[in-house]
Amino acid sequence: MVSTRQSSDALLDRIGLHPNTLVELYRYMLLSRALDVRAWALSRQGRARFVITSRGHEAAQIGLAFALDRGRDWICPYYRDMALVLGIGMTAREIMLTIFAKATDLCSGGRQLPMHFSHPRWRIISGSSVVSTQILHAVGLALSAKLSGEDVVAVTCFGDGGSSKGDFHEGLNFAAVHRLPVIFFCENNGYAISVPQHKQMAIRDVASRAAGYGMPGVVVDGGDPIAVYQAVREARNRALAGDGPTLIEAKVARFTAHSSDDDDRLYRPREEVEAALANDPIPAFARRLKDLGFLDETTDRDLQASVVAEVDEAVAFAEAAPEPEVSDLLTHVFAEEGESP
């Protein structure tokens, strides 16, 4: 295992991110948070039926997104990856269309629960609600990349609970044996709905399992987007060099209940949640950008206002979008006549 917990400020020069890119990265975190807050409000207002979001995971997911070749690398996300898919290229409108299950929802045309992402342009592959099944799809996509020689990687995300599944084991083992260009990205927030990590596994770090498969395991501070970016860049370079997969574990905190149908007061100490909120990665990153002189108060205020405006517009757009036609119920069970796979 390699620890990348070090002062990422010192890494700024070395990793070669332009200050404008860092501000852009910050804006995506803000946009995800604004969408997130609005989604929960819509749920409480009875306008959104179901909400499950990435609050607390944004830094890890945006750091991941920016380290990828967006639109070329394959993405097999899980349901908590809203910030990731925004960082890859999905829009606030597209997120709201899937929340409202509208006909023009690109993820599934209103068929799946919200946050089951899929996008034709961004190579985001539809997942089910069955935890960790997507890990194997990423391995298969990495196999296809290896066979075709395309210089891309496949990335799949899952939680700490997801690492208990058989598909996690089968996927990591398969990818390591065949040295496939895949990045396994575990977002460890310490909870699988209500079950805490110590009842999920008898180890401290999911990444330590990597050794058993013959691949590097990396623990990274998921509150630090630059550290995540760097860890993913290294894993991606290894994968493209033919050196096989990497297991990255981003330590994050979940700021909300599991979903809008959950009440985490039943199982989670309030002090723990408050401590996590006090360490919110988004204002922390803003402070760093300001300390580095890349962001000033005026720009910050403008960014915060602009993402809220973007969300306002997306909600209005998506709520007004058409519902699916009942005649759509039986389309795409199989390929339509003349449709290529």
Added chain:
Amino acid sequence: MSMKNVLQAVHDALDEEMARDERVILLGQDVGVRGGVFRASDGLLARYGERRVIDTPLSESAIIGVAIGASIGGYRPVAEIQFADFIWPAMDQIVSEAARMRYRSHGTWGCPLVIRTPYGAGIHGGLYHSQSIEATFAHVPGIKVVAPATPRDAKGLLKSAIRDPDPVLFLEHKRTYRLIREEVPDEDYTIPLGKAIVRRPGRDLTILTYGMMVHESLKAAEAVAADGIEVEVVDLRTLSPLDKPAILESVERTHKVVIVHEDSLTGGFGGEIAAIIASEAFDTLDGPIMRVAAPDAPAAPFNDRLEEAYLPSAPKIEQAIRQLAAY
């Protein structure tokens, strides 16, 4: 034309499709160096290399899940599950993932993959090398289920399955592998999925069946022909999509039906066929819809006597024919 058994026909279909389309890859436990435990992929590793003929870890869920990913990535994987009895660990990937990918992504992504698996009893395989699994999968929208009975069909249907844009479960009855032989065209040909075939025409009674039971049914039909009972044997060939017109046309000709399958009776695919006939051809029936199937034991036992007692066979089918013909 060449005389081939079912196994050789499967092998030839794989070989020819790999030669025709570089996107076709094989993956599974033992498919490479060993050429498959039944040798269906014999020689293909040498011909196409280990990039396209992939020995996987012994992980059924991964064999299917990786095939799903590779199919989305532009390949045409043919995944082998060594025995149908071992498919259950991959059930989640087949049902929750492959069969739903197109529907749940509203047509953005699809899974053009084939799952080949030997199934069925009569080879002394015991409880875990004998199961019939078709009813479970025929229930699942989004995946096609094919069960050929002859070498010519095995080759033509497997080629269609490989070229199909959607996932196909291709069930190869392992008793037919070396037992059933016929002349098979050497040239490229396909047989469309979803089309039944009349194996033997007859006017008194229809048998609807598939797989190994086609051959047992033909034997039974021959046996009763001596007494003037003319039985029509319809080989369904594909369970999903099901050739309903062929079923209804035959029933409308003969007015009596026996459905035969090796799978156990309760919840078997025969129940679905019976329901279709009962609701869409009730007025044409001159007798009860009968089913000949294995009893509701978990699978065929290993012991010879028990296995024989378990399996539907020509004498049991003959008995049902005579009973219904006399109705």
